[in-house]
Amino acid sequence: MLLELRGVKKHFGGLKAVDGVDAGLAEGEILGLVGPNGAGKTTLFNTICGVYRPTAGEIYFAGRKISGLPPSTVAGLGIGRTFQISRVFKQMTVLENVLVPQGLLFYNQPWRSLWHRPGLAEAEKARRLLQRVGLAEKVGLTAAQLSLAEQRRLEIARALALKPKLLMLDEPCAGLSQEEIRAFVALVKELRQERLTMVLIEHNMAVAAELCDRIVVLSYGKKIAEGRPEEIQRDPAVIQAYLGEEEVERPVRASIR
Ligand SMILES: Nc1ncnc2c1ncn2[C@@H]1O[C@H](COP(=O)(O)OP(=O)(O)OP(=O)(O)O)[C@@H](O)[C@H]1O
Ligand SMILES: [Mg+2]
Structure with missing residues (x-):
């Protein structure tokens, strides 16, 4: 197992946001x-990434206990992520955004960047990453000039710059058009061919079913189902969690946004 969660809980006071989740993720899998x-x-994402220390339980990554480690250490061990609300460095150029995780520019300490001006080889590496996510034409724009879909791609490039073994994407399709979603699905399929392991938070069940080998369903912090996409889509507990008891008959595919 590349990632293993054992009884992970994260409580905010009395609110049990994550309440005892067990899950595992094999290398090369998309969950x-x-x-x-x-x-x-x-x-749960934030707990895996080290933003939160779990209230209880343990998280293992590549055989090493990571729960309790700070986010920078977890990122350095090979877990990259994107955010539900895009967090690109808006005033920097697209290229500079990718140089930051490479350790070549410093977002909050511009003076530190003076010590190390990125060389041609480094800029070239960043360019190749941007090309890989379809942003080759946009390297000189500021991130603020990008569309939402492009900002999401930039976040992926930035995460890839850390050469992660595991990439975690938090609702990468939220707010995108059908066409942009199709392009995103194609990108994830390309990344999968390179055997990148991924966790994808996704509200669009059709997208999740197309991309994921396995799906874990959470409700009120607990895992209520786990299985292949086709099993999940007809699981009564899942249908009930999304729709409420009285609407169990309605097909889940049409109702999950
Ligand atoms: N920092 C926090 N402090 C207190 N409560 C929080 C905090 N972060 C999240 N919560 C609460 O924990 C619960 C889970 O929130 P979370 O954002 O993890 O849900 P989610 O499944 O990602 O939802 P969405 O689909 O809306 O993104 C919610 O009730 C939320 O209000
Ligand atoms: Mg969320």
């Missing part, structure tokens, strides 16, 4: 994480 709003998906 979907779905569940209604407030189910605890982002909190």
